[in-house]
Amino acid sequence: MNTRERLLLSARDLLYARNYGHVGVKEICDAAGVQKGSFYHYFASKQALALAVLDTYFVELKEDIFSRSFLPSLAPMQRIAALVDNIYEFQRLTREQTGKTLGCPYGNIVSEMATLDETIRSKVATFFRKVEQEIQATLDEAVTLGDIPACNTEATAAAMFSYLEGLMLQAKTRNDPEVIQALGSAVLTIRIGAQYPQ
Amino acid sequence: MNTRERLLLSARDLLYARNYGHVGVKEICDAAGVQKGSFYHYFASKQALALAVLDTYFVELKEDIFSRSFLPSLAPMQRIAALVDNIYEFQRLTREQTGKTLGCPYGNIVSEMATLDETIRSKVATFFRKVEQEIQATLDEAVTLGDIPACNTEATAAAMFSYLEGLMLQAKTRNDPEVIQALGSAVLTIRIGAQYPQ
DNA sequence: GGATTAACTGACCGGTCGGTCAAATCATGC
DNA sequence: GCATGATTTGACCGACCGGTCAGTTAATCC
Numbered sequence A, B: 001m002n003t004r005e006r007l008l009l010s011a012r013d014l015l016y017a018r019n020y021g022h023v024g025v026k027e028i029c030d031a032a033g034v035q036k037g038s039f040y041h042y043f044a045s046k047q048a049l050a051l052a053v054l055d056t057y058f059v060e061l062k063e064d065i066f067s068r069s070f071l072p073s074l075a076p077m078q079r080i081a082a083l084v085d086n087i088y089e090f091q092r093l094t095r096e097q098t099g100k101t102l103g104c105p106y107g108n109i110v111s112e113m114a115t116l117d118e119t120i121r122s123k124v125a126t127f128f129r130k131v132e133q134e135i136q137a138t139l140d141e142a143v144t145l146g147d148i149p150a151c152n153t154e155a156t157a158a159a160m161f162s163y164l165e166g167l168m169l170q171a172k173t174r175n176d177p178e179v180i181q182a183l184g185s186a187v188l189t190i191r192i193g194a195q196y197p198q
Numbered sequence C: 001g002g003a004t005t006a007a008c009t010g011a012c013c014g015g016t017c018g019g020t021c022a023a024a025t026c027a028t029g030c
Numbered sequence D: 001g002c003a004t005g006a007t008t009t010g011a012c013c014g015a016c017c018g019g020t021c022a023g024t025t026a027a028t029c030c
Helices: A003-018 A025-032 A036-042 A046-067 A076-098 A105-113 A118-145 A153-174 A178-189 B003-018 B025-032 B036-042 B046-067 B076-098 B105-113 B118-145 B153-174 B178-189
Strands: none
Touching (some): A003 A025, A003 A036, A003 A046, A025 A036, A046 A076, A046 A105, A076 A118, A076 A153, A076 A178, A105 A118, A105 A153, A105 B105, A105 B153, A118 A153, A118 B153, A153 A178, A153 B105, A153 B118, A153 B178, A178 B153, B003 B046, B003 B105, B046 B076, B046 B105, B046 B118, B076 B118, B076 B153, B076 B178
16 A cells, blocks of 8 residues: 555544544654655645545545445435434444544534634535535435425435434434434434425 | 633633634633633643533523523424524624634534543533433423424434534534524424324 | 656754743732 | 732743655656
């Protein structure tokens, strides 16, 4: 594995576990077996590294979870239910491996950095929008199929995603992923602008 | 105003705006017009200061918002709607004053510190539970009055609160409090364990 | 083989971190 | 006036921060 990739992998794990401000460049280098000088051969700054981690590995994680949730074989609303299951499973796994429930990688970094680094904030904001659009497309399909009454699917998708972020923060706060399973089903009850009573 | 109080007030504002790891003891002291030595006369550590801020000013903020939401003159579910309104109003105000949407003070610090400081994590977890209990009591009242069908009010309260945390994270991510108003009404649609179709 | 460039090394930079401490100053009660 | 304890001061500590840089090594190309 090349140097740049080793740095990105170490950074991914350390940043997710302990956040940007609490992880030093030296620590990332040590974990990757790389000298500090080499770090700055591949990345212009610590911030540039963090952006690269967001763009590659954190996005990869989202792709992985989404591809296992948004299956054509499932009915639209079942895909959203599967998304909750897969988020739960991922949080449960990291809890098993690290002893800590770490929450959402994107949610963590944006909570920490939104007011301090506009580049990071807007990158996460764009990422969030994309996720919401995927959920919205699923809701549109559900409406078309008549599975749910017509509603404001854009707003409902944003609300559902906000709820999932809230759930992951709850799980991190309690250091217990089970809350995601216990409360996850409610994501399906969220509705904005429903045109008919349910 | 005495020295300890000045330190707490400076810490409250700085910690809320820029988070624990990104604010130094010296900066808090400078803002309060206090020497560093004096700081350690009143607080054993930076962590102790943060805990004191949580216990006093952040709790005070919550009390303030809740007392203006959970009014006996309002029907139970209207109180929850009022809670959303007051959260929105607070985020809008801080955005107006600081140019940034700062999100939930508790959510921010627990997102940053949950994996690094068990004392802080459990304090926030306990605080969250209390908030959920207040919401639950309101839901119980709504069920008793027949305003909503019976449901698992404990789980529903936790889910509603998670949603509110998610909304505040969204507002911070977009640096725009309006999302709280746009999506806030959906909190009333969240339901877990409803015994009858709505 | 010689030149060029990429990759890497490790010491070093100024500055900041949380925290300490002995001494000075202040307020209080007797 | 004097003693006592609370409060304040500001210099100081070692560790660490993100980042730099001159120089070495390794790979590539003509």
